[in-house]
Amino acid sequence: MRLKPSFALVLIAASLAGCKSKPTEPVVTTETSSAPVFYHVDAATAGSISGTLKYTGKRPTPKLIDISQDPTCVKAHKGKAYDESLVVDSKGDLANAFVYIRKGLEGKVFEVPTTTVTLDQSGCWFRPHVVGLMVGQQLIITNSDPVTHNIHSVAQINREWNHSMGPGDAPLQRKFTKPEIMVPVKCNIHDWMHSFIGVTDNPYFAVSKDDGTFKIENLPPGTYTLGVWHEKLGVQEQTISVSPKSDTPANFTYKGE
Amino acid sequence: MPSPRTLTCLAILPLLLAGCRSRTQDNPVGKPIAIKAPLGLPPVPVPADNPATADSVELGRRLFYDKRLSSDNSLACAHCHDPKFYFTDGLRLSKGVNDQLGVRNAPTLLNSAYMPFQFWDGRAISLEQQSVGPIANPVEMNNAKHEIFLDKLKDDAEYPKMFRKVYGSKEINLVRVEKALANFERTLLSGNSAFDRFQYGGDQTALTPAQIRGLAVFLNPAGGNCASCHTIGPKDAIFTDGKFHNIGQGVSGDGDFTDIGRYHETKVETDKGAFKTPTLRNIAQTAPYMHDGSIRTLAAVVDFYAGQGNSNPYLDPEIRKIHLSPQDRLDLVEFLNALTGDLPPNSGPPAK
Numbered sequence: 001m002r003l004k005p006s007f008a009l010v011l012i013a014a015s016l017a018g019c020k021s022k023p024t025e026p027v028v029t030t031e032t033s034s035a036p037v038f039y040h041v042d043a044a045t046a047g048s049i050s051g052t053l054k055y056t057g058k059r060p061t062p063k064l065i066d067i068s069q070d071p072t073c074v075k076a077h078k079g080k081a082y083d084e085s086l087v088v089d090s091k092g093d094l095a096n097a098f099v100y101i102r103k104g105l106e107g108k109v110f111e112v113p114t115t116t117v118t119l120d121q122s123g124c125w126f127r128p129h130v131v132g133l134m135v136g137q138q139l140i141i142t143n144s145d146p147v148t149h150n151i152h153s154v155a156q157i158n159r160e161w162n163h164s165m166g167p168g169d170a171p172l173q174r175k176f177t178k179p180e181i182m183v184p185v186k187c188n189i190h191d192w193m194h195s196f197i198g199v200t201d202n203p204y205f206a207v208s209k210d211d212g213t214f215k216i217e218n219l220p221p222g223t224y225t226l227g228v229w230h231e232k233l234g235v236q237e238q239t240i241s242v243s244p245k246s247d248t249p250a251n252f253t254y255k256g257e
Numbered sequence: 258m259p260s261p262r263t264l265t266c267l268a269i270l271p272l273l274l275a276g277c278r279s280r281t282q283d284n285p286v287g288k289p290i291a292i293k294a295p296l297g298l299p300p301v302p303v304p305a306d307n308p309a310t311a312d313s314v315e316l317g318r319r320l321f322y323d324k325r326l327s328s329d330n331s332l333a334c335a336h337c338h339d340p341k342f343y344f345t346d347g348l349r350l351s352k353g354v355n356d357q358l359g360v361r362n363a364p365t366l367l368n369s370a371y372m373p374f375q376f377w378d379g380r381a382i383s384l385e386q387q388s389v390g391p392i393a394n395p396v397e398m399n400n401a402k403h404e405i406f407l408d409k410l411k412d413d414a415e416y417p418k419m420f421r422k423v424y425g426s427k428e429i430n431l432v433r434v435e436k437a438l439a440n441f442e443r444t445l446l447s448g449n450s451a452f453d454r455f456q457y458g459g460d461q462t463a464l465t466p467a468q469i470r471g472l473a474v475f476l477n478p479a480g481g482n483c484a485s486c487h488t489i490g491p492k493d494a495i496f497t498d499g500k501f502h503n504i505g506q507g508v509s510g511d512g513d514f515t516d517i518g519r520y521h522e523t524k525v526e527t528d529k530g531a532f533k534t535p536t537l538r539n540i541a542q543t544a545p546y547m548h549d550g551s552i553r554t555l556a557a558v559v560d561f562y563a564g565q566g567n568s569n570p571y572l573d574p575e576i577r578k579i580h581l582s583p584q585d586r587l588d589l590v591e592f593l594n595a596l597t598g599d600l601p602p603n604s605g606p607p608a609k
Contacts, residue, residue: 147560148556148557148560148561148564149564150560150563150564150565161568162564162566162567163508164561164566164567166552166553166557166560189560189563189564
């Protein structure tokens with residue numbers, strides 16, 4: 001089963017190592033076709049994009065969510081639970097928008113970061129509400145609550161899956177195989193729990209903070225389509241030219257009622 | 258001239274006779290007793306070649322509590338099927354000889370007489386066939402050769418007499434041990450729970466309002482949908498369909514099966530991750546739950562179902578039909594607490 005292929009690889013590796021009398025250069029002939037050539041960003045010329053997301057119109061009053069149906073959740077949540085689907089501060093700054101490079105990086109293959117991304121369930125709440133990672137990057141899902149949760153990743157392009165996590169269960173490790181903006185995540189047990197995962201094939205994405213700002217760094221100079229996704233307000237995009245060693249501003253505004 | 262057919266018959270005859278003779282010899286010889294099923298349970302199925310007699314049940318009981326059945330005389334069947342824990346061991350996974358950890362949770366033996374299959378993966382089809390398993394299993398009683406423990410029994414002062422009483426001769430062999438153990442297990446019946454008094458005894462006050470609501474959720478195909486596998490019949494209930502289902506328990510993070518379950522027996526791809534539906538009688542007394550003992554409480558089991566289990570290619574479609582509101586979940590747990598029955602009489606360790 002699962003074990004066998006990796007076991008076989010270990011064996012092959014071991015036997016290869018055994019055959020060699022002294023360390024030599026690895027034989028690359030058969031490898032070249034499969035090993036991807038990763039795009040290397042030149043730090044000397046790389047630029048960045050930064051900006052702010054704004055929401056015009058009346059500031060939506062934070063909606064209180066009733067989680068009293070599960071008393072353990074009430075206790076674990078510590079304080080009131082406010083809806084995070086439209087978070088705007090007093091100055092009209094819009095949080096929880098996913099900003100990413102939609103076009104302009106075609107043909108470049110980026111190495112998958114070895115860092116992991118964590119989605120925690122705590123206080124019967126997914127934290128963070130919006131998160132991004134690359135295809136193949138390790139997502140770690142934890143349950144810090146004294147109750148059972150259930151992570152239902154309602155993916156359309158990736159495989160949909162559903163997994164139960166009891167209190168104290170070991171973290172769940174998952175990866176996504178294809179880019180997808182966005183993968184909604186819910187808990188089948190606590191219907192107020194929602195999170196959204198942005199899966200990209202490049203490392204250039206950000207989530208707007210509470211003050212509406214975002215920054216995307218270490219970007220090769222070029223012309224890009226910058227995309228924004230917001231759970232309630234929909235998508236927008238703009239074309240942007242990034243020149244070497246400079247920060248290019250990019251702001252977005254969503255019209256409210 | 259005899260036809261070829263007659264010849265074959267003649268050739269087979271001695272074999273048949275031999276087979277029959279050894280079989281009758283190993284059948285209990287006394288007067289069969291009627292094992293009375295308590296309220297809520299159907300009549301106990303008894304195989305023709307192993308009628309339950311008072312003496313065979315008593316012999317089985319003695320064997321069940323006898324540590325000499327294990328290689329180092331350290332543990333009896335009751336070590337993992339302890340009446341104190343409603344014939345389970347209360348552990349996540351069982352520990353055998355030398356504290357070796359098994360891979361599965363010990364199921365209760367109460368009402369196992371009704372199971373068309375034994376073990377989580379159904380690898381034995383009768384109680385008789387089942388009992389040799391643990392005796393030989395290295396992580397249970399660890400007898401590489403059955404002769405070893407049989408010899409220990411032969412050296413005992415009482416056993417040869419008891420075997421003579423049960424089988425008509427003092428011979429002690431594996432088949433006789435199996436049959437006696439099975440007959441004792443057939444008496445481990447537990448019914449007459451609050452649910453039974455309500456459902457089959459006409460006592461409308463036996464269940465609380467929350468438990469009655471929980472029963473409705475249990476039965477509702479668009480609610481708990483539990484009874485689609487944990488069957489409740491019109492006249493009795495054993496809370497299992499005796500079949501194998503993949504409910505998504507024991508699926509690891511990356512979607513692999515930590516235990517292939519029924520597939521082990523059938524090699525049918527879609528049986529991967531399927532396990533025997535366990536009875537739910539006495540469920541409040543037999544934590545932790547599932548084949549791997551991974552769920553600690555009934556509330557957590559109900560939450561597991563509320564979340565519709567763990568997705569995997571062979572998840573039973575019935576699991577996807579489960580929809581439970583927070584109130585349903587509370588009521589279901591209350592209902593499961595109403596399934597605790599009476600412990601059978603004469604099921605504890607025999608008086609010396």
